[in-house]
Amino acid sequence: MHGWIILDKPLGLGSTQGVSAVKRALRTAGFDASKRGIKVGHGGTLDPLATGVLPIAIGEATKLAGRMLDSDKVYDFTIAFGAQTDTLDLEGKVIAESDLRPTLAQVDAVLPRFTGSIEQVPPAYSALKVDGARAYDLARAGEDLVLAGRRVTVFELKPSPARGGGPAKLVEGVHHERSAGGAPPPPFAEGANDPQHRVDHAPHGQGSSGGRSDPMLRAGEELDRITLTAHVSKGTYIRSLARDIALALGTVGHVTMLRRTKAGPFTLSHAISLDKLAELGIARGLEQILLPLRAGLDDIPALPLSPDQAGLLRQGRVLIG
Template identity: 60%
Template sequence: MAHGWIILDKPLGLGSTQAVAAVKRNLREAGYGKKVKVGHGGTLDPLASGILPVALGEATKLTGRMLDASKIYEFSVRFGEETDTLDLEGKVIATSEVRPTAEQAKAVLERFTGPIEQVPPMYSALKIDGERAYDLARAGVEVEMKSRSVTVFDLALLRFDEAEGATFVAHVSKGTYIRSLARDIARALGTCGTVTLLRRIKAGPFDLSHAISLDKLNEFGKGAPLEQILLPLEAGLDDIPAIDLTPEQAGAVRQGRVLTGMPHEDGLYCGFEGATPVALVQLTDHEVRVVRGFNLSDVAE
């Protein structure tokens, strides 16, 4: 049984669902059939590329944590036009003759760093009265998108070209829409803008150094060893300290029992028996309680 992470460098034009389907297809072709659970840790639009964490087996229990993790994006904005989708897929709805300078672009970034309010794009996967916003938009239904609170931890100008526009890098919290951020930066500069490139370069603990191409994934489907593309389950927990468990303690944790007398500070830990992750545990007042257990007894099958 396979447990762990395949980190795809998702190409342009491929949706997240299609990317996950490609992983499932290659697992079937490699002889795993349908017995491996597969999930992903963060949607990427077809017009976006980059890091898409795909969880297998017991790692699917961590996809919620991956969805909540901060992410880093590179994105390019061409000034002078705004589309209804805020990217190249949409139709132009506003134009401006104003073209900012690099110095002006740098100067406004402080306004968009830290906790901010932003209005999500109408063409987004947010649900409004049970319907996806992009479905309502495509049907011609006008809906007022409500402002939401997000955090931009860091925002910097990477490159600037008077003709092509600006390229930024942003480290953002869960729920941040980069297309909205680009729209608002352009408007703060007295113009309008459209995202021409969007690339996720980090999601949680995973960056491009962990990522494989679709070609590499397809090699696995044709017989290459799974070990060449699969990261262990605990790779998704690099931001959580480990706690060592004795075989007796590990057995108790697997049964959901509370451990007492643990000499550690309060907090979230990953409990290990040797090299095998047993569970995410919460330690409070020297007591350990299971948050999420992992059934890795079949890891060698």
């Protein structure tokens, strides 16, 4: 069995757990990957608190997994304004707060600054290695890390159709202190680990955020949160992007939702749930959802050849016409 199974990864599941789920389904369907020497791997980590497209490579497709790691990705993500956490997600503790809320017009005006080739500082809470150790392990141990910036490309950045406003309820889930049990698990998120502080602003004259629940936002209405869509190159940290957007707006923020809608040529239209995966494994119907090897190459140009033309090409001949 060779090809791709695309999972719609649920919240809380790690990428390696997604691979394990596919291996279990293969065993159930009579394809024991370990006994048959069939390799199974994923084509790009999607962390536990993110959802969406997770390509799983099976057999010969694992040889293309590296290319999938280098592919562009598309994400939907929600920024909650007013609080920044050390992980820049809901799992971290608050390290900065602000009363300032941007308007939709201000968000629209600042987004072009984050489009194209940009310099981005990776988060301390990330899987990057520092002197052989994972950055998130060092950050959890209390080390103050500031990683070197690097160039990434944001091909497109725009408000999502469901871009949301509403009362500031999402920030209620932020941990102001870590539990007595210690640090949170390695996050899928990025964080800007500035020293703990509070950003104070003069009153903005619009009253509290409560009651701003109309989803049809006006340009001058203040936002507690907004959902954006980003088409990005490999190596782009969405939570670093969210952090920098909030700072450019004169406030702070963290990500409360992250969903990958596209990875290379694969989209949510190709993806299946874990329940459907298990169901098809039991029914021995995994072939129904197995995409061919070439599906992983659908986003590059291809030239169909006849058998004779292919033979000539292998001999180094020039094909004309």
